[in-house]
Amino acid sequence: MNAMSGNYTTADGRQIGDTLMEMKNITLRFGGVVAIKDISFDIHEGEIRAIIGPNGAGKSSMLNVVSGFYNPQEGEVWFRGSKRPPMKPYQVAQQGIARTFQNIALFEGMTVLDNVMTGRLTHMKTGLFSQMIWKGKAEREEVENREVVEKIIDFLEIQAIRKTPVGRLPYGLKKRVELARALAAEPKLLLLDEPMAGMNVEEKEDMSRFILDVNDEFGTTIALIEHDMGVVMDLSDRVVVMDYGRKIGDGTPDEVRNNQEVIDAYLGVSHD
């Protein structure tokens, strides 16, 4: 496989499509701190793409640029063939990008079902006023939204807890509910911020399986940042490696594993 030249077929026979997102020469500064230095990379349709790197490398900053939470001082973000102007996160969500968070961001007092329903908000076209006038239309929309949500709840095997308040769930299940809510938006691109953080081995295995199944079943393109190297290498088609805000590697898990600069970065070897 030649992963760097547009469409390609993965080792396990999946067909990867055209470029979905392209980051061109991104630089992001916080005052004097340069969190991202002139980084370019792309994400293809149907791919599972990881961003890895040691602590403070700039991974979260990069994910926040992809999600529209940060607007970089330099560089361009291209999504679905168009240059993306600076946007608010809700506008990015409307374009088909959904995310989960490192520290779970759910409504603890609400049931699993209601939390997952909030993922449909970007799809709700009927406002309160038109709901009063066009009751039928609002009801149809509600039925459609419920159908999508119920399908995802089945898919992620959380039927048994659909009426349970999220606050009562163990950590691993909360992470799964967060994934369900992101999927409810039917995103084109799903961003996962350390999906395995704080999980035990069994929970990590479950989450890995669900990520692969989501990609396979819904064709969702997935970009993730993750600390657990084993998980990343097993899951991802291609990996970007960051260190001190720079990109030091980009390729298949095997290519990245054998990249001397990457090995040195993880061992703490200085190149100064």
Ligand SMILES: Nc1ncnc2c1ncn2[C@@H]1O[C@H](COP(=O)(O)OP(=O)(O)OP(=O)(O)O)[C@@H](O)[C@H]1O
């Ligand atoms: N909001 C911010 N204000 C100021 N500096 C920031 C901010 N966010 C990140 N930084 C700095 O930018 C650099 C990159 O941080 P970032 O959190 O993106 O790295 P990371 O690779 O995600 O780290 P970790 O793995 O520890 O989460 C760090 O030096 C960090 O201190």
